[in-house]
Amino acid sequence: MLNVIDYVPGASLLHRMNPVSKLALAASIILATFLSQSWAMLVGLLMLTLALGAYAGVITRLVSLLKVLTPIALLMLILQLAFVRGGDQVLLFATTEGLATGGRACLRLVGVALPLVLVLTVTKLTDLANACVEVLHVPYKYAFTFTTALRFVPIFTQEMNAIMEAQTARGVEFDTRNPFKKMSLMLPVCIPLLVTSVGKTDATALAAEQRGFYLRTRESSYKRYPLRAADAMAFVFCAAIIALGFIF
């Protein structure tokens, strides 16, 4: 099953960079998105993310994510329009100030989500965890928890789908068009999902411990993640982005 955060194999510079530099890059784009007040800068940062995605060959993933985010962003715009009032009235309850604040909020929402997903699509989870442990001295326990949680997302989605199918076949009206009815039908189904999830997590913990989880140290990883010239350049680039975000 295809997942938005699954790794897409490739050999671009973005793939080969140290996972930590990729994280830094994403973080600086996000930070700049929060700092920046100008429309040009916000759109520019978004374009930068999309350009990086296109370069790494994962643009289709980012676009499919955009499709999911757009309705949420629009909902946010409407809420902002209703709550932030000021300036001239444009249409109904929309005001110029509301439009300005809401519009920026929309762009920020998208601008924050995309860089993170970009990092996950060009980095193997194991590399991300190992690099964080080696370079950033993150305790392995936390790195493992994080990557395992991400890895379980598609597994649990699959499980949920299977449960929904089984219940549909029994006659539960999941094929109803009423979304509220569907929601109320889904609640009892969470029980089997919860039971299997707890069982799976426990089994994973046991399996990891039986393969020496507690012996692992910062030096354990077979692969090494040194910072290279490209990474140094990436850090300079990061600083520049943050500075730009601060100024504009």
Place this chain on the structure above:
Amino acid sequence: MAAIIELREVSFAYGQTESLALKDLNLTIEEGGFVGVIGPSGAGKSTLASVLSGAIPHHYTGRLYGETRVAGLDTCEASLTDIATIVGSVLQDIDAQMVASVVEDEILFGLENFDVPRDQIEQRLTDALSAVGIAELREREIASLSGGQKQKVAIAAILALAPRVLVLDEPTAALDPISSRAVFDVLREAQRLTGVTVVVIEQMVALLAEYCDRIIVLDNGSVALDGTPHDVFGHSDELRAIGVDSPRTARISNSLASLGLVEVERPALTVDEAQALVMQALDGRTAPTSDMRTRSYAPHDARETGACASRGTAPIVELEGVSFSYGAGCASVDDIDLTVRPGEILGVVGQNGAGKTTLTKLLNGLLKPVSGSVRIAGLDTRSTPVSTLATHVATLFQNPDRQLCRNTVLEEVSFGLELHGVDTTTARERADAVIERFGLPAQSAPFSLSRGQRQMVALAGVVVLDPELIILDEPTSGLDYRECMTVMETVRKRAHMGAAVIMICHDMEVVSDFATRIAIMAQGRILDCGPTHRLFTQSDLLEQASITPPQVIDLSERLADIVDPSFAGITEVSDLVARVKELKHRA
């Protein structure tokens, strides 16, 4: 050989429960053996695996008595990590066993943690991958692998750590016969190459008989039988009383021996051995006579006419030119025609990925055909909501846990009826009747029951609906012999009462015992559909679908060719034994 595992008077009870999962268990396992553990569900097989791997007492809490030593190490004193350097274990849930998303990283994980020197890691990694024959999968995402491949990755990840004992808990439960055999081949090869001791918990008796050099039968938490496969399967009556199946060939040789038809030193475990035995029993018999051929079809004919009797009635399932595809490279079905009438039990057999599960989803309406039409009880699935179809079709899914969602067994069983608009009181009454017949605890929470009992609860939920069509997806996987027979007898009764049954099953013995007709699938197509026995004797067809025929049919066909044509058409142990007896007396 030195003992690598020693259990002395080991008893264990989970958590606060009173009942003992293991009772005064004494066991010694020598280094370098290939040991199979079998027993009915609830016999303590998984608990034994946990004790061997140190998960008991270090992971699961409860009361543990006695002494367990692995390579001289007391498992209560050593840490789980230290035990893990000696005993490597592969869990039942293979997805949960994985810690990485790529095969290479999965195998590196243990090597890195146990501080294997860097210059040896590459060698150990490639050795482990090639030992299980998956060198080409090194860069693959684990999520994209098949069940059999995942199982091999899990075994490789443990073998890389060079443990002295390998413990596997039902490694073939979710696999088709060919993949199951491949896993056992891998284990045998690993044992030959590295001398690792293999302890495998398994339900497939034919595999155990063929690969193991020692079999331990557990019952009620202690050892009931222990010995070589020939020793253990010589006691097929005792095994049956415990609730454990024996290879059909062993049952044949045991019956022949008890009738005094042949001197049996040890039971036949393979078709070859059984063939030799029957030929020995009939030694000096006259040349084959041709007129008996028609008569010998008698036991089988009865079943066929049973199916034919319903020819006149309207079919429940009609598939015409049905095709479906999930997209390129995925399982699909292609141009399927199929008609099923009331009273029939249709077995659908084929390898994993042949399109069997897709077919069931097309039948209960979860999937709609891309072309062609699916009609269930006269309703076109494309225009009928799934919830409406559900009043005609009931499905028993492979994993019962996905079906259960209520707080008590009673609520669970009556839930389906209530969904179909039956009022609560009537639904409860009908549910009560079925629960009582199945002997289930009505007020217990379904998730507190054993795997086999949960399957029975799910089945009760299907039977109570009194559907016109019952679909079973692997109804017997994860069940012991006795549970398997209870489930299948219930299904057979339903069919007699006029329901049509379609069952997907990897266990060819079950298919040959219960199905009136089979459909053989490969690459999304039905290669052929016809009476069970006729198709099971067409070896080229079976080969095409990678299916091994049931032992009895294989044997009777061989005997028909070599010894006497009257063996043709025999599908059951008792018929074959009776035939041998008759021929012997005539001679």
